[in-house]
Amino acid sequence: MSITASLVKELRERTGAGMMECKKALVETDGDLDAAIEHLRKSGLAKADKKAGRVAAEGAVIDAGADGKAVLVEINCETDFVAKDDNFLGFANRVAEIALETGTEDVKALGEAEFADGETVEARRQQLVAKLGENIQLRRTAQMGVDGGVIGRYIHGGRIGVLVGLQGGDEELARDIAMHVAALNPPYVDEDDVPAEVLEREKNILKAQAEESGKPADIIEKMITGRLRKHLAEITLVGQPFVKDSDQTVGKLLKSAGAKVVGMVRLEVGEGIEKEESDFAAEVMQQARGN
Structure with a gap:
């Protein structure tokens, strides 16, 4: 059977595969469009399985x-180019x-x-x-849902994504807070959000440091309290200086607007994935050979 350009075009539109792949699939299936689609799907699955073990630490949020x-x-994907x-x-x-x-947060269900x-x-x-x-x-x-409140959404460079939920305030404030979270990445919203074991571990570290000074116990206690307060300000959203106005903390900004943070999520592309050291020239050669 003659493989026409219009048949190749239709197969491309229905599968998204490349022109040469479509033509080859049609040749192998004697121009049967449905059989060619099945052939390309099987081919795609085989290629996907073959590449599944390769590190994918780039991508987008x-x-x-x-x-x-x-x-x-x-x-995720393997390169910034893709x-x-x-x-x-x-x-x-x-x-x-x-x-x-x-509304699912389960990746398998989403698939x-x-x-x-x-x-x-x-x-x-x-x-x-x-x-x-x-x-x-x-x-x-x-996922995030806020009843009666607002959600600020911010994407930085396609690599960092943040959601911030507020009760009170408005969308502009919520987006500004989300931008701050993208920039400074506070691990906790406020002191109440800090796990007890994290707080206790920091207290023990500060106590050991203060005791080395050899100062009286009452002075050591004040040193621990002051340093702990400073540490909490550094690791909590409300304690940090606002990224767009360092003269006030995020907490003061929220208070002036009658707002409260009720949710915070930050995702960054590839965080926690161990990247492989690669030879770029070798990768190009490998792809050129179709591997």
Whole structure:
């Protein structure tokens, strides 16, 4: 059977595969479009499985929000080049929309959700792996809902995403606080948010340091109290100087607006993933050989 350009074009539109891959699939299936689609899907799964063991520490954090709810999704790939690809970003944005619609924080469940035209997110991920030639993974997602309040959403450079929920205040304030969290990454909202064991460990460290000074017990106690207060200001959102106005703390800013932080989430691309040292030239040669 003659493989026409229009048939190749239709297969490309339905699968997103490359032109040569589509032509080859049609040749191998004697021009049967449905069989060619199945062939490409199987090929995509095989390529996805082959690349699944490779480190994917680049990628993007995408946000979505509506009706008092918001979501962050981190999707990883191997290189910054692919992280900026329109196909990758289109996939990532659609996955964020689906995460918001389903309300799930379970990556496996998100993979099983419908992407479009009866296909799952996982099926589209496999197709994207085949098309872009890199390991692509849905790593994690975080949800936030605030009844009667506002959610600030902020994405920095596509690599850091933050959600901040406020009771009181407005969207502009919430976004400013989210921007602050992106910049300074406070691990806790306030002193009440700091786990007791973390607080106790810091007290013991400060006590040991103060006792080495040889000063009287009452002076040592004051030293410990002062240093602990300073440490808490450094590790809590409300204690830090506001990134856009260092003359006031975030806590004072919130108080002046009659607002309170009720939720905070920050995701950064690749955090916690051990990156492999790689030879860029060797990678290029490997991809050129189609491996």
